Amino acid sequence: MTYDLKLRIWRGDAKGGALQDFTVPVDDGEVVLDAVHHVQALRAGDLSVRWNCKAGKCGSCSAEINGRPRLMCMSRLSDFPKDEPITITPMRTFPVIKDLVTDVSFNYVKAAEVLAFTPTAEQPKAPFRMAQVDVERSQEFRKCIECFLCQDVCHVVRDHEENKQAYAGPRFFLRYAELDMHPNDALDRKKLAQEERGLGLCNITKCCTEVCPEHIKITDNAIIPMKERVVDVKYDPIRFLRRKPKAKV
Amino acid sequence: MATEVETHAYDVIVIGAGGAGLRAAIAAHDAGAKTAVICKSLLGKAHTVMAEGGIAAAMGNLWPEDNWKVHFRDTMRGGKLLNHWRMAELHAKEAPERVWELEQWGALFDRTPEGLISQRDFGGHRYARLAHVGDRTGLEMIRTLQQRAVALGIDVFMECTVTALLKDGDRMAGAFGYWRETGRFVCFESPAVVLATGGIGKSWKVTSNSWEYTGDGHALAMKAGAGLVNMEFVQFHPTGMVWPPSVRGILVTESVRGDGGVLKNSDGERFMFNYIPEFFKAETADTIEEADRWYTDKKNNRRPPELLPRDEVARAINSEIKAGRGSPHGGVFLDIASRRSAEYIQKRLPSMYHQFKELAQVDITKDAMEIGPTCHYVMGGVEVDPDSGESKVTGLYAAGEVAGGMHGANRLGGNSLGDLLVFGKRAGEYAARYAANLAGSGPVVHADDLEAAATEALAPFSTEGGENPYSVHQELQTVMQNLVGIIRNEEELNTAIKEIDSLRRRIDHLSVEGHRQYNPGWNLAIDLKNMLLVSEAVAKAALERKESRGGHTRDDYPMTDYSYWGKRNLICELAENGEVRTREQPLPEPPPELAELLEEH
Amino acid sequence: MVAPVVPTPAPAPKPEIKANPRAAIAAKTLRNDRWWVSPAISFAVLSAFVIYATWAAFDNGNYYVKPYISPFYSPCLAHICGAAHHGNTGVPPHLSIFGAWWAISPAIIILIFPLGFRMTCYYYRRAYYRAFWMSPPACAVAEPHKSYSGETRFPLIMQNIHRYFFFAGLVFNVLLTYDAVVAFVEPRAASYGGGYVGLGSFVLLINAVLLWMYSASCHSCRHIVGGRLKHFSKHPIRFKMWGVVSKLNTRHMQLAWTSLIFVALTDVYVRLAASGALGHGRWI
DSSP states (O other): EEEEEEEEEEEEEEEOOOOOOOOEEEEOOOOOOOOHHHHHHOOOOOOOOOOOOOOSSOOOEEEEEEEEEEEEOOOBGSSTTTOOEEEEOSSSBBBBBEEEOOHHHHHHHHHHOOOOOOOOSSSSSOOOOHHHHHHHHHHHHHOOOOOEEEEEEEHHHHHHHHTTTOOOOOOHHHHHHHHHOOTOOOOOHHHHHHTTSGGOOOOOOHHHHHOOOOOOIIIIIHHHHHHHIIIIIIIIIHHHHHHHHHHHH | OEEEEEEOSSEEEEEOSHHHHHHHHHHHHHHOOOOEEEOOSOTSSSSSGGGOSSSEEOOOSSOOTTTTTHHHHHHHHHHTTOOOOOHHHHHHHHHHHHHHHHHTTOOOOBBBBSSSBBEEEEEEEESSOOEEETTTTHHHHHHHHHHHHHOOOOTTTTTTTEEEEEEETEEEEEEEETTTTTEEEEEESSSEEEOOOOOGGGGGGSSSOOOOOOHHHHHHHHHOOOOOTTTTTTEEEEEEEEESSSGTOBBOHHHHHTTTTTEEOTTTTOGGEEEOOOGGGGBBSSSSHHHHHHTTTTTTOBGGGSSSSSHHHHHHHHHHHHTTTTOOOEEEEOOOTTOOOOOHHHOHHHHHHHHHHTTOOOOOSOOEEEEEEEEEEEEEEEOOTTTTOOOOSSSEOOOGGEESTTTTTTTTTTTTHHHHHHHHHHHHHHHHHHHHTTTTTOOOHHHHHHHHHHHHHHHHHHHHOOOOOOHHHHHHHHHHHSSSEEEEHHHHHHHHHHHHHHHHHGGGOOOSSSTTTTTTHHHHHHHHHHHHHHHHHHHHHHHHHOOOOOTTTTTTSSSSSTGGGGGGEEEEEEEEEEEEEEEEEEEEOHHHHHHHHOOOO | OEEEEOEEEEEOOOOOOOOBBBBOSSSOOOOOSSSSHHHHHHHHHHHHHHHHHHHHHHHHOOOEETEEEEEGGOSSSGGOOOOOOOOTBSOOOOEEEEEETSOOHHHHHHHHHHHHHHTTTTHHHHHHHTTOOOOSTTTTTTOSSSSTEEEEETTTTGGGGGHHHHHHHHHHHHHHHHHHHHHHHSSGGGGGOSSSSHHHHHHHHHHHHHHHHHHHHHHHHIIIIITTTTTTGGGGHHHHHHHHHHHHHHHHHHHHHHHHHHHHHHHHHHHHTTTTTOOSSSTT
């Protein structure tokens, strides 16, 4: 069924901007990204929006819909009341480029800081032997489509620009956890994560998990286990005492 | 007044950051070349993420009987023997190494009980052969390559579109493009250019491809003087979503069938048994009982007809729908719910479960999916030397979907990801080698070429009251969908060529609103030119090939013609007048020891 | 025709953290759902518990009615427990580790441990950071603080000792389980109608079970039983245990709330029974 939908879309750039109203014909089965495309085709040909697959697999069309960080392609119009306008704004945590497009280079900086996978001395060369149960935890984290919604919603950087240098953010804690749990990785990144990547800044308020379109249990399965692993090497006096004599042998 | 254009000098530039592009860049970097990757989207968003099923590689982890020879045979037969034999051979031989390389860089594939990489069944492959991670193998692959490229410190130009290749005489000299963010121009001086731009599917209405798939590399190569081979062969994936309208065309992985799913019409009949072609009779089960036994006992049973190559399945679905036995929304049913446990489905097909649940509100563990064919992949592409990936133009390389020949008339599922890795690596390596050997005698970029490229790119801004690029794009999609779709004939193809020609005249008068900064209207206006050129090539090649084979079906020539067309490729080139012209070229013959493998047995 | 083009060398683009302006949106949040409901409920329930527990802990009476002891007062470590106290019916078993000099409520000695366990719990941290500290009040709702250092400094860096409170919590679980067993086997005061099993027996039992489940679902517990391992395949038993704990862990929030509320209700029950407010029926 076709009906007229009211949209309020933030338009502007680094110099400023405002919400602008549009009304476009939409269909029941459509998603928010379709509505934005209708605006482009019918009302504003230069409306900027980033998107690719339109199937929730590439993580490009991240934005905030009625104030909540979401993928536009996975937000069905039927989940919103027909008679109320839908507000679409760019991700708040990143500098705006134009309209709904933001500069997400923060995430690429953090990606470059990760120490890459390094095979162990026992199995230096693929093909590796690894059991399914041993790869499963890391596999969950590798489902990440890098939409950066978790980075956007995380108040550590969302509300505190000054933390950006010191904080890798949930997406990359996922990565540190993935490598720490990789059955054939040789490096220890626990202290690095805590001391230089800002793991301690996270106060586990779980918004990253709430917004993850891949339903990765970021907090419970990656960040908290990483925090516990950090305790093992940094804050646990008993383990610390137990380890020392071993180290001398 | 002169305009300054930001310029970068490299030994090798790679256009495209999907599987092939990243693998090429890594190879070029490893070979010592100063390398850059240029991509239209952000790094890690390329179309490779959409690949679901797996990477075909004869590692023999589950079936020790499997080896490169069987894989080679499957590839050639799936391609209806129109493949370049050498590419199929290299691919079958090198794919396992390339998969292990990914593991070496941190990829985590699903495992066998022995701890090796698990392999799954797919259409057209004799043995379970696809290395996979659930149904998100493409994501795993691109993430692994992306992380490797980042770790190596390769320069990446994100959201940067190349609009022209630059030549010095008859050699490559570089590329010209613009930053999407600012609209400002950028010039790359590089003796070696690797095209890895993917496919052309955005010219069809029902497609699994994203906006990026506008055939840029195909068009750039033609304009630079290279030829395209096999452009008439476009793969329509048999299973795309059909409902709701906004998701029409989105891919439903072949793994659903590999893992036990079956196709049914509105009468509840497993209709694929009625569509087994002579060519595959000997290796396909003809009873439901045998087909069902095959999943657990592959030695003593033949494969179910649902796992025939994609072209066969797509045509069968098309016929069922036309015969009025379709589903309510114009597809057929793909049913795994009644055949496998909910737990198994969620474990093996998590992203399909998720995709149907969230986009169509269908629980695939309880109900059948409604699916229909969707434009998925182009077998045709730049004609390259199989070993090096170099095109007819010196210094211009191509790898992945933009290159042609490897898949012949039809691509087997799982062979694409392998193709990206095997030929990406080769193209990168050979490009680096070529650049290194130039030593001081490298090509130069000519200023007037830059000027011409800049003028062409800015044209839509200087036209006022011209046409809206979005509506021209929609018209093109309608033409290609209706007239150059799964089933073709002479009359419709002639109409299509006329329509494309008139659209081409109209895009000289496109006008766009706003400024150059992140302007999708302008970006589309530029991409449209490529789409039209490539669509013309597809339509003309399709008109020329008077037979049916693989991804090209003519209802006026329904038979496969082994004696004439079975020995010829069609090459598309750009003529002086700017039109596409086709010519026939003899198909390279495999040496006897390989030809022997292709016999039935 | 554009102007003549001059190629100008430029550095390769490197990703950097740019301080360029964000989209100019004044509203603290554009959420139009009732995002404040959840933190408001957390605030109300946690506040109610703290107020009640403080009062109950300082009340120093009505915590024992043979054979039921309030979880707030178990184990009775102070000498004063031995003195028949106001409101108590019967003399609770006591250890007298703390001598006669300990004059205030004996609950204070022990409450620190279960409270510490809950204060440093990963779930409660989420709840009170949101509900009390508004850091953030809800997802995508701006927090009111100027600066933020997370759990990197004192006192919040102390959250890292959660696993010690977990072990202490286990000790209390054993003791409260013992109390529940006693509630089933020890004859009740004749004045209460005698007999062995009353409603209170079940109240104490359910309380103990909920506390065990809350502890077993704890994130530190999950880490200790198996989460810290790199190769599950080499430790099949710990992997199984980890699997069980992981399942419980997904219910950690629910268990945190039910066990918290139930521990307060258990105290209420013992208090009412001790004060005689429930009468002398066999089944109460």
